[in-house]
Amino acid sequence: MKKRKLLGVMAALTLTVISLGNGIAHTYAANPDYKDEKFSFFVDGAPNAITPRMKGTSSSVYVKISNAPGDFASVQAQGWIGNRWLNKTVGTTARVPRSPEIPSATGYRVRASLLESNNYNATSVRLYFPDTSPSGTVQGLWSPDCLGNYPAVN
Numbered sequence: 001m002k003k004r005k006l007l008g009v010m011a012a013l014t015l016t017v018i019s020l021g022n023g024i025a026h027t028y029a030a031n032p033d034y035k036d037e038k039f040s041f042f043v044d045g046a047p048n049a050i051t052p053r054m055k056g057t058s059s060s061v062y063v064k065i066s067n068a069p070g071d072f073a074s075v076q077a078q079g080w081i082g083n084r085w086l087n088k089t090v091g092t093t094a095r096v097p098r099s100p101e102i103p104s105a106t107g108y109r110v111r112a113s114l115l116e117s118n119n120y121n122a123t124s125v126r127l128y129f130p131d132t133s134p135s136g137t138v139q140g141l142w143s144p145d146c147l148g149n150y151p152a153v154n
Helices: 002-021
Strands: 037-043 053-055 062-069 072-080 085-087 094-097 108-110 125-129 136-143
Touching: 062 072, 062 094, 062 125, 085 125, 094 108
Parallel strands: none
Antiparallel strands: 037 136, 053 125, 062 108, 062 136, 072 085, 072 094, 072 125
C-alpha cells in the first residue's frame, strides 16, 4: 500500500515538473550568455546582421551603441525559429541611442519574445539592422541575455 501511494506521489510530481518545463515558469533553456561582445560593420541602406549567438534565458537582449551615423540605430532581435530567422522584437524595431564613449555609460535592453516563441528552448539570436538606419559605421557591444536593470528602448 505504501509503495503504491509513493508511486502515485512520484507520478504527480513528474507531471508537475513536465508542465512547468513547458509553461511560463521555465525561463532558463540553456546556460545564459551575458558576455558583452564587440560588433562593428558598415550600414549602407541595405539590411545587415551580426554573427548569431545562443540565447539561454527569456531576458531581453543587451545592446550598447558606441558609434552610429545618427543619434540612434534601428535594431531588431531575431531568433532562428522554425528553420528561419524571425523578428521577435517587441514593437517590431527598437531605436537604440548612442551611448557616450565612457566605460560607465549604460546600455539598453531590447525586449523580444525569443525563447517564448521557441517553446522555451534555447535558440540562436542575432541583432539585425534593417535598411531604415542611415549609412555609416555602427559599433558597440551586445549580449543575447541581459543581466541587470537597463532601460528598455521598446
